[in-house]
Amino acid sequence: MRVPYTWLRELCDPGIGPEELAERLAMTGTEVERVATVGPPSAEGFVVGKVLAAEPHPDADRLSVCAVDTGEEEERTIVCGAPNVAAGQMVPVALPGATMPGGQKLGKAKLRGVKSYGMILSAAELEVGEDPGGILVLEDGIVPGSPLSRVLPLAEPVLELEVTPNRADCFGVYGVAREVHAISAAPLGPEPWAEDAPAEGDGEVGDYASVTVEAPDLCPRFTARVFTDVAIGPSPAWLQARLTAAGQRPINNVVDIANYAMLLTAQPLHAFDLDRVPGGALTIRTAAEGETMTTLDGVERTFDAETVLVCDGNGPSGIAAIMGGQASEVSGGTARVLLEVANWDGTNILRTSRLLGLRSEASSRFEKQLHPELCMRAQRIASRLMVELCGAKLVPGTIDVAAAAPAPHRIVLRGSRVEGLLGMRIEQPDQVAYLERLGFGVEVDGDDLAVMVPPDRHYDVTREVDLIEEVARVHGLDEHLPTTLPGSAGQVGGLTREQRLRRRAEDAMRDLGFDEAIGWSFTDPGEAQRLRIPAADPRADAVMLSNPLSEDQSAMRTTVLGSLLDVARGNLARDADRVALFESGCVYLDAGDAGEGPLAGSFPGERPAPVAEPRHLGCLAVGPLSAGSWRGGGEPADFFSLKGVLEALAGRLGAELSFEAAAEPFLHPGRAARVAIDGDRAGWIGELHPLVCREWDLEAAVAFEVELAALVGAATAGEETYEDVTTFPAVYQDLAVVVPDEVSAASVRDAVLGGGGELLRSAEVFDLYEGEQLGEGRKSLALRLEFRAPDRTLTDEEVAGLRRSIEVELGKVGGSLRE
Amino acid sequence: MLERIEEIRSEAGTAIEAAPGTAELEGLRVRLLGRKAELTTILRGIADLPQRERGKVGAAANRARQELEALLERRAADLDAAELEARLAVDRVDVTLPGAPARPVGHIHLITRTTRQIEDVMVGLGYRVVEGPEIEHDYYNFTALNHPPGHPARMLQDTFYVQSHPDVLLRTHTSPVQIRALEVQPPPIFMIVPGKVYRRDSDATHSPMFHQVEGLAIGEGITMADLQGTLSEMLQAIFGEGREARMRPHFFPFTEPSVEFDVSCFQCEGSGALGDGSRCNLCKGIGWIEVGGAGMVDPTVLGFVESSGYDPERVQGFAFGMGVERIAMLRHGVPDLRRFFDNDVRVLGQFR
Numbered sequence A: 001m002r003v004p005y006t007w008l009r010e011l012c013d014p015g016i017g018p019e020e021l022a023e024r025l026a027m028t029g030t031e032v033e034r035v036a037t038v039g040p041p042s043a044e045g046f047v048v049g050k051v052l053a054a055e056p057h058p059d060a061d062r063l064s065v066c067a068v069d070t071g072e073e074e075e076r077t078i079v080c081g082a083p084n085v086a087a088g089q090m091v092p093v094a095l096p097g098a099t100m101p102g103g104q105k106l107g108k109a110k111l112r113g114v115k116s117y118g119m120i121l122s123a124a125e126l127e128v129g130e131d132p133g134g135i136l137v138l139e140d141g142i143v144p145g146s147p148l149s150r151v152l153p154l155a156e157p158v159l160e161l162e163v164t165p166n167r168a169d170c171f172g173v174y175g176v177a178r179e180v181h182a183i184s185a186a187p188l189g190p191e192p193w194a195e196d197a198p199a200e201g202d203g204e205v206g207d208y209a210s211v212t213v214e215a216p217d218l219c220p221r222f223t224a225r226v227f228t229d230v231a232i233g234p235s236p237a238w239l240q241a242r243l244t245a246a247g248q249r250p251i252n253n254v255v256d257i258a259n260y261a262m263l264l265t266a267q268p269l270h271a272f273d274l275d276r277v278p279g280g281a282l283t284i285r286t287a288a289e290g291e292t293m294t295t296l297d298g299v300e301r302t303f304d305a306e307t308v309l310v311c312d313g314n315g316p317s318g319i320a321a322i323m324g325g326q327a328s329e330v331s332g333g334t335a336r337v338l339l340e341v342a343n344w345d346g347t348n349i350l351r352t353s354r355l356l357g358l359r360s361e362a363s364s365r366f367e368k369q370l371h372p373e374l375c376m377r378a379q380r381i382a383s384r385l386m387v388e389l390c391g392a393k394l395v396p397g398t399i400d401v402a403a404a405a406p407a408p409h410r411i412v413l414r415g416s417r418v419e420g421l422l423g424m425r426i427e428q429p430d431q432v433a434y435l436e437r438l439g440f441g442v443e444v445d446g447d448d449l450a451v452m453v454p455p456d457r458h459y460d461v462t463r464e465v466d467l468i469e470e471v472a473r474v475h476g477l478d479e480h481l482p483t484t485l486p487g488s489a490g491q492v493g494g495l496t497r498e499q500r501l502r503r504r505a506e507d508a509m510r511d512l513g514f515d516e517a518i519g520w521s522f523t524d525p526g527e528a529q530r531l532r533i534p535a536a537d538p539r540a541d542a543v544m545l546s547n548p549l550s551e552d553q554s555a556m557r558t559t560v561l562g563s564l565l566d567v568a569r570g571n572l573a574r575d576a577d578r579v580a581l582f583e584s585g586c587v588y589l590d591a592g593d594a595g596e597g598p599l600a601g602s603f604p605g606e607r608p609a610p611v612a613e614p615r616h617l618g619c620l621a622v623g624p625l626s627a628g629s630w631r632g633g634g635e636p637a638d639f640f641s642l643k644g645v646l647e648a649l650a651g652r653l654g655a656e657l658s659f660e661a662a663a664e665p666f667l668h669p670g671r672a673a674r675v676a677i678d679g680d681r682a683g684w685i686g687e688l689h690p691l692v693c694r695e696w697d698l699e700a701a702v703a704f705e706v707e708l709a710a711l712v713g714a715a716t717a718g719e720e721t722y723e724d725v726t727t728f729p730a731v732y733q734d735l736a737v738v739v740p741d742e743v744s745a746a747s748v749r750d751a752v753l754g755g756g757g758e759l760l761r762s763a764e765v766f767d768l769y770e771g772e773q774l775g776e777g778r779k780s781l782a783l784r785l786e787f788r789a790p791d792r793t794l795t796d797e798e799v800a801g802l803r804r805s806i807e808v809e810l811g812k813v814g815g816s817l818r819e
Numbered sequence B: 001m002l003e004r005i006e007e008i009r010s011e012a013g014t015a016i017e018a019a020p021g022t023a024e025l026e027g028l029r030v031r032l033l034g035r036k037a038e039l040t041t042i043l044r045g046i047a048d049l050p051q052r053e054r055g056k057v058g059a060a061a062n063r064a065r066q067e068l069e070a071l072l073e074r075r076a077a078d079l080d081a082a083e084l085e086a087r088l089a090v091d092r093v094d095v096t097l098p099g100a101p102a103r104p105v106g107h108i109h110l111i112t113r114t115t116r117q118i119e120d121v122m123v124g125l126g127y128r129v130v131e132g133p134e135i136e137h138d139y140y141n142f143t144a145l146n147h148p149p150g151h152p153a154r155m156l157q158d159t160f161y162v163q164s165h166p167d168v169l170l171r172t173h174t175s176p177v178q179i180r181a182l183e184v185q186p187p188p189i190f191m192i193v194p195g196k197v198y199r200r201d202s203d204a205t206h207s208p209m210f211h212q213v214e215g216l217a218i219g220e221g222i223t224m225a226d227l228q229g230t231l232s233e234m235l236q237a238i239f240g241e242g243r244e245a246r247m248r249p250h251f252f253p254f255t256e257p258s259v260e261f262d263v264s265c266f267q268c269e270g271s272g273a274l275g276d277g278s279r280c281n282l283c284k285g286i287g288w289i290e291v292g293g294a295g296m297v298d299p300t301v302l303g304f305v306e307s308s309g310y311d312p313e314r315v316q317g318f319a320f321g322m323g324v325e326r327i328a329m330l331r332h333g334v335p336d337l338r339r340f341f342d343n344d345v346r347v348l349g350q351f352r
Ligand SMILES: [Zn+2]
Pocket: B265, B266, B267, B268, B269, B270, B271, B272, B273, B280, B281, B282, B283, B284, B285, B286, B287, B288
């Protein structure tokens, strides 16, 4: 909302500059985006001139050489390119040294050999209106040489307000003036709609026009007045200037009057050329589903059954509150005008304007829900201007098709509640003064107030708490509100164990050398295919958005891997030679069920989350984990480098993982494993399939992705119990086991642990040997064993016995000890 | 005999001192104390000596032997040390070559770090951290937050909807978690909600995905003045000691009264001007920087959870929310919100 400062001051002059007012407004709830200046930055150097003579330029067809009286002893020679310049005109003149809008400083110029000592200006050049036809011609009766600012607003400050959607009243300048009155206590001018125009036309409005409202729910009020003897022409300079400063293009006097009344009251109006409305009959109805109409902008639009149309005998002529019709538009030949001022259902207008992608000054006001009472305010203001500026005659009577107006709200404001909610006291006389200045009716009832809400605030102020906000903001939060803390209710703050462990997992990944990425939750629907995920896999069934910003962002991710691959590609394209990334974030699975706890997607509340969104921890490495150097190293990360990372991560949490060869569509089939916790699937790890790498322009990459809920759920960190390792010494032994190739290290280790029983505290594979002397298809694994009893020192015989039982267990998986 | 022993001892002592290396010393040891050595022979022949000489000769020979052993040992230690020094002296490296690269240390994303910082501040004030789903029911995101269907306030946020479920959307704020938590926990409640949120907007100042942190405090007699105090504590913890908070009235559907809150500018100390008199670029000369929105929880919102103990006549409280990206941008001079989601490792690595 653009509010020209001079216009505002005419209604309520706070006695302070626009910048200071802007700050006061901001501190009381109306944000001022900026204070702009319309027109030249300063009025200096702009005067009224009188064209004494205008002769054709000797060397240029389109230029005139003018003699202009600017109140100085000698007349000035000014070369002018406008076709409409003529002797006798009063015109705006910029003298050399004046600064034009946009900051350009005017100098003396030589135009085709003739020196020009100034410039005759058009309305557009001064930013006071539109006049592509040429220079602005002023009214007679001004002394040449007078400052131009006496007749035109120059350097007009304009407050660009960011009005919150609840304040429909502040979409009109008078509403803003009332707000300024409330916060400054400066006097407020009389309501501009107080006085109506004399009705001097012939007959009665019903003789000219009729209105039928078939959709009273969506059109609670429709008023119409008729004007005859209308003389269409340009608006006077003051009106053009005011509209231009407010951001409206002047068109002709009738349209300008409608816009002016809207800017003043917030109530939009629409003028019809009555002679182009067949029979003067208008019908307001909802569209038939699929009904079409070509709107003013030449686009054919299709409506649904909730769209409200304004129709005449020829069919739909406009979309209610959004766009008028071309057929009945006011034009140069218009002699009789029907002025519509209606009230519409805001929700319906908002819906339709969204649906059609059409938004106008009018619709943006109607969608905030105006009160039906406003209609006649606008009618009265416009009627007086129609008579005054267009020489029109107002036909007696107003067509007024209206449902019952909503009953005004009467709200009790308890004095105790004001202080109870705010934590500051506002004296009752102050409360009364603030509310009355805002236009509320107030009756004092002991400590309480009975408050009547004016129509302008009917939809905004409906409850006691809304009144508390009104008195609080006018009173001034910044100056008066104390700074306190809530009384302690014995609450203890903190993170849950799950939240602490999640942080620990993220920190562990950082300490292991990985950078945390935050990828987009959106992806393109083709990602599953690029990851070679088959259609039957739940990860191919992404949650799709119905209104994405682009196709590339239309699906919700089902893996963190895809995001990490995108990030890796981006970084390699920026010349990174290696990346080591992780992300802790949600994936979204339409078909999935939430597990236990927030990390698994189970959240507080009576309704479960609409889709499963478990939190995953993904990790991706391209290139070496540590850089190589002159000493060597720098081998690219492979399956085992990342498995070591995952094991270290699990170690930080005290979680036990198991790995088993298992394919994933996006992994190298021979270098892929399922990660399990307590036998349940918790993720995967592996080198990426070369075809997947190719899709992301990578040579090779290795990754894992685990469910954080499972990882954190299995964590024992923080819950450990002391184990005595000092009283009785451990016995360490190495074991070399020969097994067929196909027997996994894990099953060898399991057999060893099984055979060793409780006294075998650990068994770790530390070497692998494959050589001719073992024979084809066999390998040897070396394990380091640690035996310990909690209550005694183990004897050699005991350990030898355990070794024998280990040997037995190994035999069951085809293994034997190698001596 | 005794003279001979003394002679052996003295000659041997000189020879030991003169031994140039451990190999020579080992030769000496064999020659002096070995099986065929003269001293050994003497000791072995003591039994054949006359009775009265045995004691003296035996004692002298043994003493000589012990002395030589000690000398040999000392000389061996000296030689070892000297030889070690000599070996070390030639074992040189070029200390100017680069060190072997350690496993690099990674980085926590600045958004995560900033979120944690805010969480920690609020935890210190007695708040718990609660999380909720990003894909949410319309009911929690709008209806229960006083945005009835068709309400213009719904259009404040342009919302992504889910194809398969018309009443399901990507949450536009973290506020739906308020309702979820209030449904299951009776008052008093002090909670904070971090998380991703989504709006249908993309340019230099808007990202379709970003992060919010939201706080909520409801109990008996919690006032707007308490909101101001809480914001003030929080902003000082985030932006530094001595920062001030101010609240400007505003409009949100789920709070009444509603405010936006600012922190006094930490670059110009709230003066709006820099040391050289030029306008402060951070606060644009205003002295205050907008941080987020807040207000007293609207009674209509409490009405949706009245059955879990939130009678608007009995309990009241405040809510506040802010963008994590915005705070990170202010604190660390990040010029463009989109940089957070580029995940450029050269940028990630700047924040330790
Ligand atoms: Zn500043």
